Amino acid sequence: MGKQRRRALSAEDLRFMRDVPRGGVLHCFVLDCSGSMLAGERLALAKGLLIALFDRASAMRAEAALVCFGGAGADLRFGPAVPRWWNERWLEPVGGGGGTPFAAGVQCATQLLERSARRKPAQQRWVWILTDGRTTDEAARPPHADEIVFVDFEHGTIRLGRCERLATAWGARHLTPEELIG
Template sequence: MAWLPTLAAKQGEHLRADHLRYARRKTGTGALHCFVLDCSASMLARGQLALAKGLLAALFDRARNDRVEVALIAFGGTRAELRFGPAVPRWWNERWLAPIGAGGGTPLAAGMEAAARVLQSSARRDTARHRHVWLLTDGRSTQWPARPRHADHVTVVDFETATVRLGRCAALAEAWDAQCIDAHALLATGASAF
């Protein structure tokens, strides 16, 4: 409610519905953060999927507080699906994070194609909007998809915990001219990534 304009419209009369004036709600930064979550069997090995879901919950809480739109794409087995958004997350985000399971192969190309569709749709609606892609993976994929075309910034969050590290997350980030960050380091920042 915009009280000063409402009182000015009222001008000493009894308050009526036609006197009411409303303030525009601030909608945040206008950014879109698209999270692409690896739900393949390898993400279950040492609890990486549980860590990724905890990190997502913290990031979505931050997005909710900042009124930033997010989207979540989960990929595993043979497909990728849009699980949330694009929208500003609400308090109930654990309800749709909890049922995300893992298994099967790592269809990274399908996940990045789904992200590209979300970003392209966002670019059509608002050309000035900043679009950020976050790939949360352990890098255990043989696929090497192209960087999403409409992404202004890409971050590869590395969940690799094996004794013998393959380093595919860092290699993919380098090929995409993206940032690569270790999942534990991101978690330590308190989800201040936005």
């Protein structure tokens, strides 16, 4: 047998394949709509970031859900479903103000993840918590979350660091909006 020549790999040899779990993916976004998020236009920044994240979920054919918390409680605003369209007109009516019922937001997301785990046990479930951490509420880590990401919107000279502490306690990732965008 003759010697086979090996050639160097080129760009044409490479193929991009998305690594999608067999059971699909659910991205549950938990948005802080409290009064403190209105300061410095943090809520507006969070809404813009949500549009980009929903676009990513749609491109990956992943399911998404949106839980909003603020004032006196929390509610499910979208999903879980594959977002076919998503734009700022949909987010415009999401207002802000009042207290920060973080525990209520996490509880609403926990219930959604429990239903998802029963319906699609092989599905990978992500929780994205977009908040400035200005709360005294305590909440347990959602047991059916495979991955948790805290997107920390706390800015200013006096930082409380609650998002970072919660992320550490929950074994979650901690990012700023700038790190997520960039």
